Amino acid sequence: MDGFLAILVGVPLTLYIAASSFLIGAVVAVPLVLALRSKVTVLRVIVRGLVDLLRGVPIVVWLFILYYGISIGTFRFDSVSAAIVGLGLIAAAYLAEVYRGAILSIPEGQWEASNALGFSRVSTFSLIIAPQALRVALPSATTFGIALLKDSSIASVIGVTEIVFLTQAEARSNQSGLEMYIIAAVVYIALSFPLGLLSRWLDARFRKAVVA
């Protein structure tokens, strides 16, 4: 019971890191996806490379680079900021791909119809395509949110005192390490469960209403 409570102490920090990095990702992904769809080849190639690199290098390597590798003058990331910035950038790369797929799922005819009605490319995108694409993207974005919640456990490696960090500490001082890790697993599953339900509900409510 004591172990359970000690692990629960890490829940707010886990949620804080997951939520902040998700928010950063959701916002930064917007300019990324615009660049990925840009007509300027140089911009497209550079951002494509950046997105692939963010997704192609393991999360823990990014966190190490930010935490141990970056020191500009006296500036160093503390462990929580390194975790939020690192996970936020990786989330941006993944969510840019989610947005891109969502935009592609809107039928070509809508662009053509808007053009025929005299909408500019920019207003077609922001007034007609983007609102629908957002609804298509919501379920996948939520599913990615679950993955991000679980990946936030990697922040324990750079010393963030979230769920897994506290579990390690408990497992070391406690007789039954197995019990502590089972508790940690159950806590993560309990935290992702409502998100899973949300994703399924959004899928039924929004995606099918737009695309099917």
Next chain:
Amino acid sequence: MIIEWLPALASGLLLSLQIAGMALLIGVPLGLVFASLVMSRWKAVRIAAIIVVEIGRGAPALVVLQLVYYGLPSAGITFDSMTSAWVALSLTTAAFTSEILRAGIQSVHVGQPEAAHALGFTALDSFWFIVLPQAMRIALPPLLGFAIQIFQATSLAFTIAVPELLSRAYSIGSSSFRYLEVLAVAGLLYAVISIPIGWFVARLEKRLSAHLA
């Protein structure tokens, strides 16, 4: 200096690839077993299998890894760090690939096994020779995508002292204080494996879904 680091980093990379290979070699067949249990005729088997799969998918890979290495000894089961790494990642692989394989199997039209039955195929033969080959076509891109994920997840074995790529980079960093450079080289080594497979998956997806467009 990068030249000096390369032998250590290369042998770390080899170990990372070896762990990922083991996890896939054991995990994917196990995933097929889970998938068939999830689709079982018996409700009790089905429910038990779903629970196991959902726990495997719901718990972070890092938790499963440390559970095997730091947790199991308290139950009297002790694995060395390398064994713990592939045991844990195989379980995670099995849980995730079982859902990919199930989706692939269920996407094969029900008329196919029915026709096979009418032609005198046994249930096992129809599954093995008719349904599974078609299911694998659907499942191949997401399976390869997952293979990239599990290769990247081998970096978590750093936390249980497996001398894989990241551990090598970290120990070079802590002795030379050139963290940024050595971590960047290690990151690029992960990337040169992951990114081309990612491109291949994207192309494969396009080709296999060409008939849908």
